[in-house]
Amino acid sequence: xxxxxxxxxxxxxxxxxxxxxxxxxxxxxxxxxxxxxxxxxxxxxxxxxxxxxxxxxxxxxxxxxxxxxxxxxxxxxxxxxxxxxxxxxxxxxxxxxxxxxxxxxxxxxxxxxxxxxxxxxxxxxxxxxxxxxxxxxxxxxxxxxxxxxxxxxxxxxxxxxxxxxxxxxxxxxxxxxxxxxxxxxxxxxxxxxxxxxxxxxxxxxxxxxxxxxxxxxxxxxxxxxxxxxxxxxxxxxxxxxxxxxxxxxxxxxxxxxxxxxxxxxxxxxxxxxxxxxxxxxxxxxxxxxxxxxxxxxxxxxxxxxxxxxxxxx
Amino acid sequence: xxxxxxxxxxxxxxxxxxxxxxxxxxxxxxxxxxxxxxxxxxxxxxxxxxxxxxxxxxxxxxxxxxxxxxxxxxxxxxxxxxxxxxxxxxxxxxxxxxxxxxxxxxxx
Amino acid sequence: xxxxxxxxxxxxxxxxxxxxxxxxxxxxxxxxxxxxxxxxxxxxxxxxxxxxxxxxxxxxxxxxxxxxxxxxxxxxxxxxxxxxxxxxxxxxxxxxxxxxxxxxxxxxxxxxxxxxxxxxxxxxxxxxxxxxxxxxxxxxxxxxxxxxxxxxxxxxxxxxxxxxxxxxxxxxxxxxxxxxxxxxxxxxxxxxxxxxxxxxxxxxxxxxxxxxxxxxxxxxxxxxxxxxxxxxxxxxxxxxxxxxxxxxxxxxxxxxxxxxxxxxxxxxxxxxxxxxxxxxxxxxxxxxxxxxxxxxxxxxxxxxxxxxxxxxxxxxxxxxxxxxxxxxxxxxxxxxxxxxxxxxxxxxxxxxxxxxxxxxxxxxxxxxxxxxxxxxxxxxxxxxxxxxxxxxxxxxxxxxxxxxxxxxxxxxxxxxxxxxxxxxxxxxxxxxxxxx
Numbered sequence: 001x002x003x004x005x006x007x008x009x010x011x012x013x014x015x016x017x018x019x020x021x022x023x024x025x026x027x028x029x030x031x032x033x034x035x036x037x038x039x040x041x042x043x044x045x046x047x048x049x050x051x052x053x054x055x056x057x058x059x060x061x062x063x064x065x066x067x068x069x070x071x072x073x074x075x076x077x078x079x080x081x082x083x084x085x086x087x088x089x090x091x092x093x094x095x096x097x098x099x100x101x102x103x104x105x106x107x108x109x110x111x112x113x114x115x116x117x118x119x120x121x122x123x124x125x126x127x128x129x130x131x132x133x134x135x136x137x138x139x140x141x142x143x144x145x146x147x148x149x150x151x152x153x154x155x156x157x158x159x160x161x162x163x164x165x166x167x168x169x170x171x172x173x174x175x176x177x178x179x180x181x182x183x184x185x186x187x188x189x190x191x192x193x194x195x196x197x198x199x200x201x202x203x204x205x206x207x208x209x210x211x212x213x214x215x216x217x218x219x220x221x222x223x224x225x226x227x228x229x230x231x232x233x234x235x236x237x238x239x240x241x242x243x244x245x246x247x248x249x250x251x252x253x254x255x256x257x258x259x260x261x262x263x264x265x266x267x268x269x270x271x272x273x274x275x276x277x278x279x280x281x282x283x284x285x286x287x288x289x290x291x292x293x294x295x296x297x298x299x300x301x302x303x304x305x306x307x308x309x310x311x312x313x
Numbered sequence: 314x315x316x317x318x319x320x321x322x323x324x325x326x327x328x329x330x331x332x333x334x335x336x337x338x339x340x341x342x343x344x345x346x347x348x349x350x351x352x353x354x355x356x357x358x359x360x361x362x363x364x365x366x367x368x369x370x371x372x373x374x375x376x377x378x379x380x381x382x383x384x385x386x387x388x389x390x391x392x393x394x395x396x397x398x399x400x401x402x403x404x405x406x407x408x409x410x411x412x413x414x415x416x417x418x419x420x421x
Numbered sequence: 422x423x424x425x426x427x428x429x430x431x432x433x434x435x436x437x438x439x440x441x442x443x444x445x446x447x448x449x450x451x452x453x454x455x456x457x458x459x460x461x462x463x464x465x466x467x468x469x470x471x472x473x474x475x476x477x478x479x480x481x482x483x484x485x486x487x488x489x490x491x492x493x494x495x496x497x498x499x500x501x502x503x504x505x506x507x508x509x510x511x512x513x514x515x516x517x518x519x520x521x522x523x524x525x526x527x528x529x530x531x532x533x534x535x536x537x538x539x540x541x542x543x544x545x546x547x548x549x550x551x552x553x554x555x556x557x558x559x560x561x562x563x564x565x566x567x568x569x570x571x572x573x574x575x576x577x578x579x580x581x582x583x584x585x586x587x588x589x590x591x592x593x594x595x596x597x598x599x600x601x602x603x604x605x606x607x608x609x610x611x612x613x614x615x616x617x618x619x620x621x622x623x624x625x626x627x628x629x630x631x632x633x634x635x636x637x638x639x640x641x642x643x644x645x646x647x648x649x650x651x652x653x654x655x656x657x658x659x660x661x662x663x664x665x666x667x668x669x670x671x672x673x674x675x676x677x678x679x680x681x682x683x684x685x686x687x688x689x690x691x692x693x694x695x696x697x698x699x700x701x702x703x704x705x706x707x708x709x710x711x712x713x714x715x716x717x718x719x720x721x722x723x724x725x726x727x728x729x730x731x732x733x734x735x736x737x738x739x740x741x742x743x744x745x746x747x748x749x750x751x752x753x754x755x756x757x758x759x760x761x762x763x764x765x766x767x768x769x770x771x772x773x774x775x776x777x778x779x780x781x782x783x784x785x786x787x788x789x790x791x792x793x794x795x796x797x798x799x800x801x802x803x804x805x806x807x808x809x810x811x812x813x814x815x816x817x818x819x820x821x822x823x824x825x826x827x828x829x830x831x832x833x834x835x836x837x838x839x840x841x842x843x844x845x846x847x848x849x850x851x852x853x854x855x856x857x
Binding site: 034037072076203204205206207209210213214 | 460548551
């Protein structure tokens, strides 16, 4: 089914824990190998790749960088009749090298993936999910486009082959603010990242799954693994990056409904417009522990911390 | 007819600081496209016991103001409690979610 | 036209029963497909928390050197509680903390995956994320395979082993299990709480890989059932198991019962500061021997929870070992039938005989009346309070009033709980007959 030559569609998959725990203080990511899977966006990228390949009679290759613990997910991709290449994680197979902290060195990862793709010939299209669940920044496709010298269109909600009469190209749509969408005409070769919108990944046939169960996932070990140029390379969490984490949001505080018959008074009570306010307090405790105590007392006084439970969260 | 509104939903107080939504938020659900359980609200209208509302550990069954039952399949444990306690023939159709979807326990 | 794969045997469900069955078949040189509907073995499974590994001795030599274990159980407590009191019987054994060990706490996603890997290492082919949606039968009604939800694909085999769990739709389709039988099932609701290993060691009086198993009676309000508390490496599992019909009629939400238990004065100090890691629920077939389905029909065997193999007999709460025992026996029976070329019910009949001859059905048969006694009104509602009050009466110092006599106190307390001494003696005798 895969011709040795002809158009090539490559799909870059980030196979990782779908529900990683991000430490709110340090940004460190804790991953559970059992939680690995394709994010809906990566699954959409693969499905779109398969559809476009059918349209163009193209070959499909799926690329990923990661430890051997992601192989069960890749076998499911193999079962779809897609060629798969895994670039092993830097160093020990189950250690998290440069793929652990994507934010650390996406340029290096892009170089590695582009090199892994080289044996298949120049791709007409590279598809990615828009970002990974474990603090991915969504910047990898841009680096890939740079490496491959391709056009780029990121964060698409739909992607299809354009009318061949106008030359081979793609048509994609992207969200804008206020419900607007922009439609893009994308020349080839291109790198596109897509959101999980509109499509679900097809399921592999049982024979494909049984067939893939006996096959090892091809691993490309010949690459300059770890692409040891970036700050995140092989560092296993040495650097702290807070770029992808969200700030802690306190729980909403429940206010009793204001009493009184007069709507104006109720409104005033609710907004506190005419009420007396505590002036801002400037505290200057001597040490960090003292400052923490003052802050905790403030939060507790204003109902943001559960009372009495103490350390029960 | 307007959409049924939830009514006298059983209270779900914050046990030891955990709301029910937070409790369910600890569970990994890989939601499939197909609703694996469907509820026939017409049959439920004649039901007085409403056993599913009490017993479903994921609290997925909500009585509506018009006497029916509102059901969401997304956060289902696939335990089988609802069809076991339901005494109305045909009120529930129960299947497993499509392979690979549904609840995934990491600390079962 | 459905795509068909032909093999010697199909095993549905890669839980402990299914993996043991697939392992036995693969070792007998048979081609086996092991279907699992979750993304990995164990992903749909929940249990109380202890695996008794003796059953593995004959299957994986020196299994304890490789099994993914959280803690080895060296302390076993039985706790009777009222909302404000608790009375414990606590047993501790150093021997349980050394090879070959007795019980262990482990998590199902790790344990089930480990056993499934044994089966695939032996040559079984595991297919995850695939639901067996129904049985395939030939013209005579005999089971010859299963349909799956992958594009309607079918797997055909002379023998199908259904290890598809408590809701076993395959056993139901075959007419071996009733469509629904709430009274034979309990609902287990479990919280896994984060607690640092050091805190577990200090609070439960253990060290290193030692663990504790606590069974609790009297913590489920008016609903027949019980509670449990198990220590894992750096989490604890706490939960309740309650009878389905009474839960449904009670108007009490299951998570409320777990919250009650966590807040009990005898338990809350153990869990102080612990935060919820995962909430889970699962049904348990607790009807015992008398509610077990037929386990064999033409081309079909049933094992594990699908065959109601969970033993819930008060002092003994075991399931995984019964699943492994029955799955292994089913796999061996199927391999024998395949070798003999007869996979009819008669050809597979050695399965039942095998189970009767070993612990799986022998224990169930001996303890067949236990579920009824354990879930009876007096054992559930009266005895925990009665025994707690008895202990309170014995140990409360009432100076200057003299200490009460033991028998008088017993009579008084029993009467206070609406129990006559004759009933107490009768239930004791009944218990001795069942458990003795």
